[in-house]
Amino acid sequence: MISLLKNNLLDSLKTVAPLIIVAGLLQMTLVQALTLLFFQFLAGVALVVLGMTLLFIGIDLGVLPMGRFIGAELPKQGSIAFILSVAFVMGFATTIAEPDVLVLTSQVGNISQGGTGRTSLLYLIAGGVGVFVALAMARIVYGASMRVLLTISLGIVILLSFIAPADIVPLAYDAGSVTTGVLTAPIVLALAAGLSSVLAGRDAISDGFGLLGFASIGPIVVIMIMGLLS
Template structure:
């Protein structure tokens, strides 16, 4: 019974976090649109499944993956050779991003939209392959981003050197072209950084900055997430313009 108490608290916390969006949907569905779902029991069952699933996901991450990842990140940051540290950063970024549910959802929707587009015909088998390619391509980009973030901390380079040029290039591309992959790239870059890998990235950045005397954990340890979000966007755009006819 004692072991169930933290789970019950996590369940209540998840319900509290879900309450605003549930209330918003209910109000607009009933009062504004005046249309109620045809299968309210099925809808209720789905909401309960989401509530339980999110609770178990977050609780499971807190009990297993987060402590292991934080311990590894701290140990590598304090005692690891730069070469091993860079390899660990890539592996951490790649592995945690492949497991991101948000990225999987965006990749699947992007692939479905591409298949539905008459300018991008594809079969169902190609759809499945394309979804996997998008996920692993973005994960590869995020692995490179963590390597870049670690190298920035080691060298003490200002974060602004990476943020302004990177987002400047994306803004320029968005202003000059109506290519359909620009919006996809922006969403993929954002979805690549979510519940699973953000705590691990922060642990790596803060742990590394704290272990270096000439670095400040607050100034140098943060910024890893913005680089991790930016790099997959740039790589996806580059791949789209190079590999897809007409961009």
């Protein structure tokens, strides 16, 4: 446990070190913000490092093992519908709790002054991820080509980009970019690794690559379709 704490703390410090260096250089040369404000920045960075460290420890200790276990247990039920249902629920639930998604929906709600509902946008993004995570699990079960799935789905994205309302398209792409964060990514990858580990002829490495990119397409498609319908 001490070793895990130390390693994650060092990783967190390395992650935020460039931000601290850049902000410090700007403070000493160009910006010269109030001393109190700069110390508030340093205190905030310290809290970020602490939060990231605890988050990564939680993922290593509990989230990843549980995700792999659930993925390995799904085929034992003997139902593809059950596998897809669990995959959808897992993708939906983790996206609802994804910090990046919460920040985006909050900012959209503030900027639009209530014109775009924060909760409805959150559910649309989560639903898009859930659907495409389910499709990704079906791809692992049936051995479908990820290249084909990505080609088709990206073709749909390009088509929708030309026919969807112009003010919806940027939001849709932003929604896709924030879905594969610190919570959704490890759970989806662990679920896929567990599923492929118990299926004959499947490989966890080859099955895992492309999943996150594929899952992030879901919100883009869903939001642009909703834009067309509304």
